[in-house]
Amino acid sequence: xxxxxxxxxxxxxxxxxxxxxxxxxxxxxxxxxxxxxxxxxxxxxxxxxxxxxxxxxxxxxxxxxxxxxxxxxxxx
Amino acid sequence: xxxxxxxxxxxxxxxxxxxxxxxxxxxxxxxxxxxxxxxxxxxxxxxxxxxxxxxxxxxxxxxxxxxxxxxxxxxxxxxxxxxxxxxxxxxxxxxxxxxxxxxxxxxxxxxxxxxxxxxxxxxxxxxxxxxxxxxxxxxxxxxxxxxxxxxxxxxxxxxxxxxxxxxxxxxxxxxxxxxxxxxxxxxxxxxxxxxxxxxxxxxxxxxxxxxxxxxxxxxxxxxxxxxxxxxxxxxxxxxxxxxxxxxxxxxxxxx
Numbered sequence: 001x002x003x004x005x006x007x008x009x010x011x012x013x014x015x016x017x018x019x020x021x022x023x024x025x026x027x028x029x030x031x032x033x034x035x036x037x038x039x040x041x042x043x044x045x046x047x048x049x050x051x052x053x054x055x056x057x058x059x060x061x062x063x064x065x066x067x068x069x070x071x072x073x074x075x076x
Numbered sequence: 077x078x079x080x081x082x083x084x085x086x087x088x089x090x091x092x093x094x095x096x097x098x099x100x101x102x103x104x105x106x107x108x109x110x111x112x113x114x115x116x117x118x119x120x121x122x123x124x125x126x127x128x129x130x131x132x133x134x135x136x137x138x139x140x141x142x143x144x145x146x147x148x149x150x151x152x153x154x155x156x157x158x159x160x161x162x163x164x165x166x167x168x169x170x171x172x173x174x175x176x177x178x179x180x181x182x183x184x185x186x187x188x189x190x191x192x193x194x195x196x197x198x199x200x201x202x203x204x205x206x207x208x209x210x211x212x213x214x215x216x217x218x219x220x221x222x223x224x225x226x227x228x229x230x231x232x233x234x235x236x237x238x239x240x241x242x243x244x245x246x247x248x249x250x251x252x253x254x255x256x257x258x259x260x261x262x263x264x265x266x267x268x269x270x271x272x273x274x275x276x277x278x279x280x281x282x283x284x285x286x287x288x289x290x291x292x293x294x295x296x297x298x299x300x301x302x303x304x305x306x307x308x309x310x311x312x313x314x315x316x317x318x319x320x321x322x323x324x325x326x327x328x329x330x331x
């Protein structure tokens with residue numbers, strides 16, 4: 001649902017790197033080069049970042065809408 | 077008996093050890109992984125959680141956040157330190173980071189990085205919790221393990237029989253670890269310690285290359301996650317091995 005904090009296989013810290021990786025790729029950097037730049041060497045860690053999908057971003061709009069409805073005093 | 081440092085910074089330590097038995101060096105490696113204690117969040121008291129993320133998922137994620145472990149806590153088995161997380165989103169979606177986790181009892185026991193996302197809050201959602209960090213070992217739960225990489229390998233010896241071989245370029249390209257280089261037309265093993273004995277180069281040219289292990293020489297490579305410095309992990313595992321052997325000795329003498 002959220003980006004993984006540790007690599008499942010080796011336990012290296014990756015939580016603080018997913019957002020940086022996304023920012024680099026959005027700038028047009030190749031994903032493999034971005035991973036190199038962030039110092040993610042092993043393929044167990046690289047797959048954690050490459051294959052991640054943040055499903056919570058799909059659910060947040062509903063919670064936002066609920067907050068708006070509450071403001072207006074309507075029932076959800 | 078020699079110990080030579082090949083690579084050293086705060087989080088990485090690679091040393092070449094000669095003249096010590098492999099069993100001892102492997103013991104060191106295993107102690108670094110599963111016996112050196114560190115602090116990690118063990119208990120979480122959730123006071124308020126109106127976010128989309130379930131309590132247990134938040135607790136699990138907090139447990140995985142590596143906490144800096146000052147050396148004085150390595151001896152304190154009953155250490156319990158409180159951290160507090162109190163965040164709310166006002167008008168827009170907010171990501172709660174590990175930096176929002178406030179240490180209450182000891183300012184030094186804080187997350188290794190301040191940029192680890194714990195959860196995301198939609199407008200008007202709140203999260204309020206107390207997290208208790210405790211000392212534990214990697215063999216109990218891998219969140220306590222201070223190392224992500226802990227490896228012993230034999231020291232590779234690369235012998236190039238004919239440096240002017242025609243297949244030099246192919247040999248350089250075949251190596252996934254960039255061991256070889258061509259300098260002034262000669263094939264040179266510039267970075268022999270990076271070799272992992274994959275033998276891809278031998279598939280190209282078996283006649284001009286010899287790859288062997290140096291007897292009695294090993295490379296120990298440790299990568300720290302950040303709770304402790306790599307050097308301290310090794311020193312602490314040495315201490316723990318000595319302590320355990322002393323204990324073993326006492327039991328034997330009592331027989």
